[in-house]
Amino acid sequence: MAREETHQRVDRRKFLAGAAGVAVAGAASGAAPSDIAHAATPEPEAVDAALPRPPRSTAIAAAEAGTAQGGTAAMPHAKGVAGSDFMVDVIKTLDITYLPANPASSFRGLHESLINYGRNTKPEFLTCMHEESAAAMCHGYFKAAGKPLLTLCHGTVGLQHATMAIYNAWCDRVPLIVVGGNDLDAAKRPPGVPTFHSAQDINALVRDFTKWDDTPVSLQHFAQSFVRAYKIAMTPPYGPVAIALDAGLQQDTIHENGERLYIPRYVPMTPPQGDANAVREAARLLANAQNPVIVVDRAARSEDGIRLLVALAEALQAPVVDQGGRMNFPRTHPLSSPPTVIGRADVIIGLELADYWGTVNAFIDNGGDDGSGTRESRIKGDTKLISISAVELNTKSNYQDFQRFQTVDVPMAADSQATLPALIEAVKAAIPADRKAAIEKRGEALKKAHVEQQARTRAAAAVAWDASPISTARLVMETYGQIKDLDWSLVSSSGNVSSWPNRLWPMEKHHHWLGPSGGAGVGYGAPASVGAALANRDAGRFSVSIQADGDLMYAPGVLWTAARHHIPLLAVMHNNRGYHQEVMHVQRLSNRRNRVASLGNDMGPIGTSIQNPDIDYAKLASSMGWWSAGPIKDPNELGPTIKRAVEVVKSGQPALIDVWTQPR
């Protein structure tokens, strides 16, 4: 496990051909665990530990640069098969397409193997400028592609940078594989900076919000850990996993010692389904309800999930409230309904709800209840509640993403999409014959209400249509007007545009809407959009994001990554020139304390505005290789500008339009 200074003579060429060939064959055929590498007899070369050391500063620089030498005599080239070459073989069996990462010395062994031995394909290394960007790219990619990516982080510091994006993925139930390089052996690790960047247990940084982590101490251990990590990440509820990877293990050569390395075969885990009795009870309640309501958040994991939800809703002729964690239910379907229907429900089924309490209760931030805010129930006292949620199987203690406690009458710890086929059949069987006419009548009423709701939404969007700064409804519909004939995918959107895309765009396919960040950590939008756009590029789809100003400035370097790797994305900015979420919090507290909120020279309370000076986002984007325009302040200029940008994106480039907008 430690960084060892021995070198082994191994027929490298023979290993490369044999290992890669067996690995690929094993993955493709689904064969039993395959023997991959059996190194030739090693002949360790002596290393003189007593060689004179260079000055400390030189040693630090050399260590960081990977050129550390023990003295004036040149060190021999490494011989034998690199352990990290075997790691690449393991990684390649899992068909991981990309590896967004910021380079670092603690994983230099694996880095070198990936690009030289692995020929930089499956995965392809994507150069990122911040670990948080890299992890968020993995997040966005998965939601568009349905496949996880791998990212590498540098020991302590890189993983600390990545933590917010990993937390977002945790809260959003998205798998990503984080490998953190670490110099574990204190006796062998380079002094100075690499030691600052090492820790006993780097995974401790993210253990509270990863499903699983491990620190392999041998190459075979790595193979098991990596495949296990992939399997755990990809078993609903999905989630991030972490592997701490010792630098020495990467750089060491494969030992003979009778060791026969193999790569475990990955077989997808069957998602957990709801208990049959609980499913029947849920169906009985729903089938006999006067006003059943279906509430969904992250229920549909794929296009098939949408189809199943439509089948359930139509069997019951029940309204569906889509909270938008994923694209769950077609917005154009007549049973798609606003949250107000919850108040009339006698039975509610919640599918993968992030916050059941918040679904059936309102929180009023008015200083009531001794300052903590007041609660109001949204539902009648005798409303029956049903829940299907896989997250119940994976709750941890420290971070409070499980939200306030809500008592549920029929709770199922299971994956919703996997349970829906049985539930649909049970509902159909449970509907009494004498209820069918009433159920049909209910559907007709909901269809009429849906049409009326759409009309109200359009009327609301028309207000301030010609305003400057540009209204968020205008922003959103001018954008849609230019992409509606394409196979579009809204890869990210600030909810702070009053959710107009979700209210006005005809979202029907699973990739039409990828949902928000999960943990509401600002800085997700830009990198997740780039990651999702990468997946959409390969699928032949057109990617568009509504890009918030504050979000972009967390780590704008991801713009360069998009340009560098030719990732086409249309980013239309919602630039309200402030951290607007926080503006009202300060205003609220000022009012509560009977004080005037100090604005300084800004429009919002001091500390909440992004102005004086205004940021020129078009220049920022163009400096990193994007086509750009703006700031657009006249609503009549918006449509033609977006039209030009769409053509740029269709040619394969990213494009950004800065738009000065209304606050929400």
Add this chain to the structure above:
Amino acid sequence: MGLRARLIVLFKTRRLMLRGSTRIIPPPKREGGRPKADRVGGSAALAGPVLAAIAAAFLLGQGAALAASAEKGKAAFVKNGCWQCHGFQGQGGVAGAKLAPEPIPADAFAAFVRSSNRNMPAYSEAVISNDDLADIHAYLESIPKPPDPKSIPLLNQNQ
């Protein structure tokens, strides 16, 4: 007749005098997160004596109200942070209710602003003056009606 009953009569009279509007202000939706269920709130939740005092105070200041300036109101709307949730034209959105065009009557407006117990914080006279409040209402009244949504092609792309 109690204070609350007198106030209700007062409000009804004002509604008839103005535009006959019967709307009440829906509460601002919770900031961030997802839109929550609409609900009736606003003036219905105000305590009677408080409401009466507010309205009386506002009506006593009719001199200021009569001289209300839409132009000053626009500046006050920004200075006092109304735009933050309601938008620069009072159009509303996920964080706040639509205020314009066709704002609720001035007295109901003032009553709600002074003693909201919803997500919108109450604004005392120490925070926003009666003059500013009157000007803001005048500004909201000056905002023209939006175009008919049926006349906007971009809002009818999927019909």
